Amino acid sequence: MATFDVKNIGHLRPAVPREEVMPSPCAACSIRHLTLCAALQENEVQEMAAIVTTMEVGAGEPLIDEGQPAVHVFNVTSGAIRVYKLLIDGRRQMTGFLFPGDFLGLANEDTYAYSAEAVIASTVCRFPRRKVEALLVKYPKMERRLLSMASHELAAAQEQMLLLGRKNAREKIASFLLMLSRRAEQRGLAADPVFVPMSRNDIGDYLGLTTETVSRTFSELKAKGAIELLPLGKVRLAQRERLEEIAEGA
Amino acid sequence: MATFDVKNIGHLRPAVPREEVMPSPCAACSIRHLTLCAALQENEVQEMAAIVTTMEVGAGEPLIDEGQPAVHVFNVTSGAIRVYKLLIDGRRQMTGFLFPGDFLGLANEDTYAYSAEAVIASTVCRFPRRKVEALLVKYPKMERRLLSMASHELAAAQEQMLLLGRKNAREKIASFLLMLSRRAEQRGLAADPVFVPMSRNDIGDYLGLTTETVSRTFSELKAKGAIELLPLGKVRLAQRERLEEIAEGA
DNA sequence: ATGCGTCGTTGATGTACATCAATGAATAGG
DNA sequence: CCTATTCATTGATGTACATCAACGACGCAT
Structure with a gap:
């Protein structure tokens, strides 16, 4: 017992x-x-x-x-x-x-x-x-x-359906990082070097991707200078505007 | 005006x-x-x-x-x-x-x-x-x-995320047909030759697929004997049990 | 310290689905 | 009634991402 x-x-x-x-x-x-x-x-x-x-x-x-x-x-x-x-x-x-x-x-x-x-x-x-x-x-x-919270969640769920059904890996990762950043900001936490506590595998299962694709896409965004991977699971959004364009499918 | x-x-x-x-x-x-x-x-x-x-x-x-x-x-x-x-x-x-x-x-x-x-x-x-x-x-x-309706919708949205992120085309189509059938039943409408009023393109945009893949998957399920395509947008779920297995990823 | 499991990254290869293309069937508008 | 679109289907080809694989870095327990 x-x-x-x-x-x-x-x-x-x-x-x-x-x-x-x-x-x-x-x-x-x-x-x-x-x-x-x-x-x-x-x-x-x-x-x-x-x-x-x-x-x-x-x-x-x-x-x-x-x-x-x-x-x-x-x-x-x-x-x-x-x-x-x-x-x-x-x-x-x-x-x-x-x-x-x-x-x-x-x-x-x-x-x-x-x-x-x-x-x-x-x-x-x-x-x-x-x-x-x-x-x-x-x-x-x-x-x-x-009801208001549920309604918010519903809107977020619809946004996530758009992501899962119609965005490619790069757009998914950009959207994900921006989402984390915005939510941290709402809570008065660091919005820019954003804290990403979950594993690549968790992220993949959230975005409909595999661990490997998540990792490769992080590497690609890093190579492009859009993000910087810092120790302890922090990510710097070096080119937030660019990330926002990517996330929207521009 | x-x-x-x-x-x-x-x-x-x-x-x-x-x-x-x-x-x-x-x-x-x-x-x-x-x-x-x-x-x-x-x-x-x-x-x-x-x-x-x-x-x-x-x-x-x-x-x-x-x-x-x-x-x-x-x-x-x-x-x-x-x-x-x-x-x-x-x-x-x-x-x-x-x-x-x-x-x-x-x-x-x-x-x-x-x-x-x-x-x-x-x-x-x-x-x-x-x-x-x-x-x-x-x-x-x-x-x-x-609130109860929103809560239901939220549960449906989560189910749809599972579909979009983790199911393959066959599983998506099977899930979709069963969902339409269940909803028709709730409304007291025909659950078995289920009425599918939307186009292949609409279905694709719902399931995160293209028109062609939707069409091919319908054809495949038909060839397998799982469904029958009837005139006027009706679909007969010839092997509902099999469809349910497919939809669940079995 | 040492060994072990998890995690992240990168490379090689495979495949499910997208894209491009053609055709016939259904539908709407004049 | 006839023509013009749209829609569904099927085939040929391409590709984004999955899968399989290897390896180094890290954290944890002994």
């Missing part, structure tokens, strides 16, 4: 709840303005705080398994999460990378329709789905906020 | 509102249970009826142009609508086909992020976006219904 001692979390083992130390982690939440909770007043946030479990998820550890009962929803508070679907022979399609503030767990059916894992060590807020749904009824402005 | 005489609608001209003849078309709406309006009671529907404009859209006529102010939202009531995005050199990615009951026009920004046209002669209910938003505030259950 699983223990709740953090030290026992093995590599690739499911994440387990961390003992709460703070009375209300939400009060001090520095990214609340990015999350679902942004819809709530100070005093109302306490109702979320009352049902939250803060969790640490080690690199590579699963958070959600496709097909499992959808009992929780999550807010990412630090790190990076990959969301994906699999074909039965193991082919994988990443459907998104999530960063602090992003919401996860929306489900129609009673089971999750996708899987999610930590790309790097991350923290998430976990809420019982039923209790959040009750709060949505109580606070329509939170439901409105969720 | 545009006239409101229906007879003057030319091919590929924007659709124009049709004069209302019925006092409340919503009262007689046979597909209301599929739409956003399903959330409302008989008497409440009248508030939607009060702001609706019923429109006929001829085959090929535009309904929404990407980049235009997002002033309306729509419910499809008959026919079929294609939704797509373009790259600047004209490459097109269909992001969805809409059928009776489907909702269209959700937008975060003040402009549409995609274009939409009728595939075949269709009818839609048009609502002023601002007024619908006001009704969403008044009727939280309608907002909940919209």
Whole structure:
């Protein structure tokens, strides 16, 4: 049986709840303005705080398994999460990378329709789905906020379909780097030497390419002077304008 | 200046509102249970009826142009609508086909992020976006219904990303035919000789393929006995089980 | 330190699908 | 009714990317 001692979390083992130390982690939440909770007043946030479990998820550890009962929803508070679907022979399609503030767990059916894992060590807020749904009824402005977030995601999904169906490898990589840069900027993080925490393989599975093609395309953009590959997974967008043209198919 | 005489609608001209003849078309709406309006009671529907404009859209006529102010939202009531995005050199990615009951026009920004046209002669209910938003505030259950619809769409979008990024031509076509069949079934229409109203080119732009590859793949599936191509755009799913295996990547 | 697995890169080769092209069938417009 | 497009199909050829393969760099565990 699983223990709740953090030290026992093995590599690739499911994440387990961390003992709460703070009375209300939400009060001090520095990214609340990015999350679902942004819809709530100070005093109302306490109702979320009352049902939250803060969790640490080690690199590579699963958070959600496709097909499992959808009992929780999550807010990412630090790190990076990959969301994906699999074909039965193991082919994988990443459907998104999530960063602090992003919401996860929306489900129609009673089971999750996708899987999610930590790309790097991350923290998430976990809420019982039923209790959040009750709060949505109580606070329509939170439901409105969720609709707005879903609507944003839908627009991003359509953009990604355009990428997957109609862009070539160079356009895909340029689009990807710019997307990461814009999202970092929204969060007040470095937009230019942009942090790319995921592997070439992860990127390939997000863009509908193989590891090798991703690597070659990075090399090609580097050779052209459009980007610079820095240590620790940082990429400098040396010619952002050029990248934007490439991404748009110009 | 545009006239409101229906007879003057030319091919590929924007659709124009049709004069209302019925006092409340919503009262007689046979597909209301599929739409956003399903959330409302008989008497409440009248508030939607009060702001609706019923429109006929001829085959090929535009309904929404990407980049235009997002002033309306729509419910499809008959026919079929294609939704797509373009790259600047004209490459097109269909992001969805809409059928009776489907909702269209959700937008975060003040402009549409995609274009939409009728595939075949269709009818839609048009609502002023601002007024619908006001009704969403008044009727939280309608907002909940919209969130549920958006959530469904999001799941479908993720499924489509898996298709675009990781399936081959045969798997894409099999998935597409099954999707059309399931959606027809939901609407109480023929699920087996399934009606495929869109062109090979439209299908290609939906699946990230060319016209020729779509045509060849249909031929291949026909040769294998998995499907039968009938007149008037009907396709018989002669070996549905086999198609399902193919679609899943088995 | 040493060995081992993962990761990134690059090269050689293969292939699924795109592109180019031709033709017949279906459809719309005068 | 007849002609002009558009649409679907099939063949020949090209190519972007996948696959197979090798190797060095790095991180991790013993």
